Amino acid sequence: MKANIINKNFSIRKGVNKLSIKSFEVNHGLINATGYVMEKIGYLSDCNNVPKKNLIYLKNLDYLIVDCLKIDKHPSHFNFESAMDLINLIRPKKAILTNLHTDLDYFELKNKLPRNIIPAYDGLSFSF
Numbered sequence: 001m002k003a004n005i006i007n008k009n010f011s012i013r014k015g016v017n018k019l020s021i022k023s024f025e026v027n028h029g030l031i032n033a034t035g036y037v038m039e040k041i042g043y044l045s046d047c048n049n050v051p052k053k054n055l056i057y058l059k060n061l062d063y064l065i066v067d068c069l070k071i072d073k074h075p076s077h078f079n080f081e082s083a084m085d086l087i088n089l090i091r092p093k094k095a096i097l098t099n100l101h102t103d104l105d106y107f108e109l110k111n112k113l114p115r116n117i118i119p120a121y122d123g124l125s126f127s128f
Contacts, residue, residue, distance in 0.1 A: 006034050024054045029076030041065070041128065042092065045099060048078050050086065061092035062128050065120070068097035071104060080104060087117060096120050 011020045019038055026035040027049035035050065036043045040062040044050065047067055050058065058064065066086060069077035077099065078086065087095045097109065098120040109119040 022057055024057050026050050026054065031076075037061070039128065042090075044078075044086075046077065048074065048076050048082065055090065058090045058092075061090065062094065063126065064090065064092035064095045065098055066095060067099045068104065068119075069099050070101045084117075092116075094118070094126075096124070096126075 006023050009020065009022050011018050013019075022037045023034050024037075026033050026044060026047040028047050033047050035047065035054070035057070037057050040060065042058050042061045042064045044064070044066045064087060066083050067078045068080055068083040070079050073079050073082075080097075083097055093116065095117045096119075097104075097113075097117065100106070100109075100119055104119065106119050106121060113119070
């Protein structure tokens with residue numbers, strides 16, 4: 001197996017369509033991971049912190065897809081409170097909580113979250 005380290009901007013092409021992707025460092029506990037922004041969509045999975053210098057990449061997003069593993073704190077994933085703190089800090093138009101563990105019930109979350117924040121589910125898709 002060969003590791004492919006992503007530490008720069010890149011793009012994906014399909015026919016004449018091109019999607020430009022900005023990658024940046026986030027923290028996954030004691031190791032670094034990668035966050036992504038494409039178009040006006042931020043994707044932060046498997047992380048528990050965004051270094052302050054990289055918050056600039058998350059401004060003015062239409063969507064933020066963010067890790068939200070558990071209710072209780074976790075050493076390498078955002079928990080519910082820290083995911084909500086990040087959402088409130090960067091204020092995307094819409095946010096999707098992903099990587100939900102069994103202690104975060106979909107229906108309970110859906111009923112208590114503001115309308116612009118939704119819990120993810122298998123097969124979720126959206127248009128922008």
